[in-house]
Structures are given as structure tokens and as C-alpha cells.
Amino acid sequence: MPPAVTDPSSLTLQPVVQQSTPMMIAARVRTAIARGDFPPGAQLYEAELARQLGVSRGPLREGLQRLTQEGLLVSIRHRGLFVVELTPENVRDMYLAREAIERCAIAVVVERDPQGTADALQPVLDEMTLAADRSDYRGVAEADIRFHEVLVDRAGSERLARVHATQATEARVCIQALGQSPQDALLRVEEHQRIADAIRAADGPLAQSLLAQHMADAVADLTQQPREAPAG
Amino acid sequence: MPPAVTDPSSLTLQPVVQQSTPMMIAARVRTAIARGDFPPGAQLYEAELARQLGVSRGPLREGLQRLTQEGLLVSIRHRGLFVVELTPENVRDMYLAREAIERCAIAVVVERDPQGTADALQPVLDEMTLAADRSDYRGVAEADIRFHEVLVDRAGSERLARVHATQATEARVCIQALGQSPQDALLRVEEHQRIADAIRAADGPLAQSLLAQHMADAVADLTQQPREAPAG
DNA sequence: CAGATCTCGATTGTCGACAATAGTATGGCC
């Protein structure tokens, strides 16, 4: 056999299209919802969406079914599909589920590769810090999401990642629907930094309890219930 | 206003049809897969399935999209839909995700209502014991699933429950594809009883570690890797 | 006879049209 031009494993030219159309549609709509184009409670009209995306209603409906299965949309028969509402109860449930997944992710990465994970987390933290310094709350929020995404991805679990992807979108919806103050942003950066430090130190329980505190703070903010304020 | 016949909240007569057709289709197919009608790796043919269920391919595809989103089916473009394979890696990942969810459920129920949860678990345990006594491994497996379902439902979280529903189906597929020995059945009953006891004692960490051990045992069985055998 | 190429069948992917339903606006009645 004549020698190949290069090692086949190195030129990895990826397939042109691999994922199904409904999957891509779901991704698009998910992003749009996360961006705030469709606020919580808004109805999604099939005909218009299909027109905008340049597809028929068939594939569109299949993609929307996926988002409904994820819980991002709620379907009312013969009425339509609506973006999930952010009731306090819903928010608490969202963060409960997120905590379940991320606690597991922490346990795995601490066991597997705490250093590498902390290293992967650091650039995200730097970006978050930068965004906080220039009062770019949107940027802080995006980095926040990315932090948790990186954390879960590092666990290397397909299922954890899939569940978390849904939760991250819901989290984005929360953040979108929420203004932020400078002290909140700084607190958030601080919390994430501590979690990363605990992971680097391979202290799973500490990282998990810091995570829980972080989540509790976020829920308190979102549900507008005053958390225990420090005296003074 | 004349007094109502009875308290409206007590006569809860549910709507005739409320859930969407794709949702019902997904439930049917999910059950069929759990029952073993479609073994792991089998292809699902749209036309035939649609004919059997008495619906068109449109709604059927929408329902199947849900199962694909759940991870129970895998889609290959222009090839078809296949039931997920039970590779060792897959099994490990499945149980990792299950453990994440159920640890959280335990934490919640221990905090909330350990007694009530233990009481709700007891009949399932009794049934499991009975099944084990008469060597009804299928019955043991069903009770096993039910145990975890009750546990998660008791946490009262919509998201946890939804994620777990998927995982329970995958677990059913595992169990379906697995023979059992008498000593395994007895061990399993024992493990579940201890978890329930720990929950009744409101000892969250103990219950969680027992759960972890239980899951590890199951994975060891399923992946056919010998777990550390007690000497003797 | 081995290998590659071509053709055919089956299955999936996509679309447009029709039917059914819920909400809305209008008209009539008390």
C-alpha cells in the first residue's frame, strides 16, 4: 500500500451533517429562549417558527417535542406550547435538580482529575472576574453558566451532561429574567472561586457544600425572599 | 351561592384526555421496551409501529423524538431508530446518573418526612421479600424499580421525578437483559431494607452510602466484572 | 474467482393539505 499523505487519524475531517434536523431545531429554539427572545409564559406559534427557520411544521414539531420533554416548554392540548413559567416553586425545583447533578459531577471530577478540572475552570473564572469588574452582569451570568457546564462536562458522563444541558437553559432563563447588583456579582465570583479551589484541593465534601450554599443564594435571590442578612 | 354537593377538591374526576398524543405514544413504546419487546440494539420501524398503534407516522415520530431525547433510543440519520445498547460503559453511566438523582431524593425525604417515606417504602419491600421467597426474580426486579420510584416521588420534585422516570426505564432494560440467582435476590432485598431503615432513622449520609453500595453491586453484576468476594 | 461498480428495494425525511378544537366577537333575549 502506498503511504498515505498523512496519518488518517490526524486529519479528522468531520461529517457534513450528522445530527438530525429536529435536534438542530431544538437547539436553535433552546438558544432563542435562553437569549430571552421568548420570555417565560410566551406562546410559540408553529407556523411562524417554521417559516422563520425555513422548515416545515413536521420537523419543527418534532424538535419542539424534545424541548417539551426537557421541561423547557409546556404543552396544552389544542392551545399551544408555552415557555415554562418561573414560579418560586419552579425555581426551587430547578435548583434542587441542578444541585443533584452537580454534586455528582464534583464527586466524579474530584476522584478523577481535580487538577485538570480546576485548570479548565480557571479561565472561566478569570472571565467572570473581568466581567464583574466592568459591571457586565450579562457577561458574569454567561460565565456563571459556563463554569457549571465545564464542571459537568469534565465528569465525562453523557447522561449527566444531557440533563445538565436542559438545566443550564432553564438557568439562563432565570438569569435573563433577573437584574443584578454589583455586590451580587462580586459575591458570585467569590463563590465560584472557592468551589474551584476546593476542587483543586480534591476536597469533595467542601466543594459540594460550597456549591449547595451557592445554589441556595441564587434561589434566595430569584425567589426574592430575603436570605439571612449579616448584621450591620 | 347554594352549598356544593361535596368539596370540589375531593371528587377529583380527571379530564378524559389531557396529555398529548405523542406523550401517550412515547409511554406505550417506553413500556414495550421496558418489557423487553424490543431488545437492546433492535431497530424500530416507523411504518409498522404506526400501524400497530393505529396512528399516522407524524405523531409517532414526535413520540419517538421524546424517547430519543430521553436517551432510550439512538437515532442514525437515514438509517433509523435503535434501542440503546447496554455496553458496560453505558451501564456505568446509567447508574452514575441514577445515583446522583436518588442521593438528592434521599436528602430531601430525610429532611422532610423520613417516617412517611419509610412507611410508603415498606409495602414495596414486603412485596419484594415475597417475590424473593418464591424465586420470582421478575417480581423482585419490578419491586426493585418501584422502590426507587417511590423514593424519588416522595421527594416531591417534578424534575427529579421526570429524570428518574427515564432512568427507571433504562434500569428495566438492564434487568430484562439479566438473569438472576437466588442469592442475588436475597442480597438485593437486604440492601433495600437497610436503605429504608436508614431513612426511617433520618440518617441521610448512611442511607446515601448504602444506596451507593447498592448501585455499585448492581453495576458489578451487570458488567459481569467480579466484585470483591468475601473470603470463605 | 476476487474485487469493485451499478442497480434496486426499503426506509426515513419532508412537505402540503385537511380536520378538529378552543378562544373571540357578535347578536339576541330577559
Add this chain to the structure above:
DNA sequence: GGCCATACTATTGTCGACAATCGAGATCTG
């Protein structure tokens, strides 16, 4: 004037048909 019944409209739910793609078997060539 207020309330109920009715017709209408917009949207969703469903279906059948057509197009695109892949795999397998047959065919041809060296």
C-alpha cells in the same frame, strides 16, 4: 344593561404522498 347562545377565526392535530438516502444483491471486469 347584563347575560347567554351562536357563528367565526386562528391555531393545533393528523394524515397521506413524494423525495432523498442508505444497504444489499446482482453484474461486470481483471
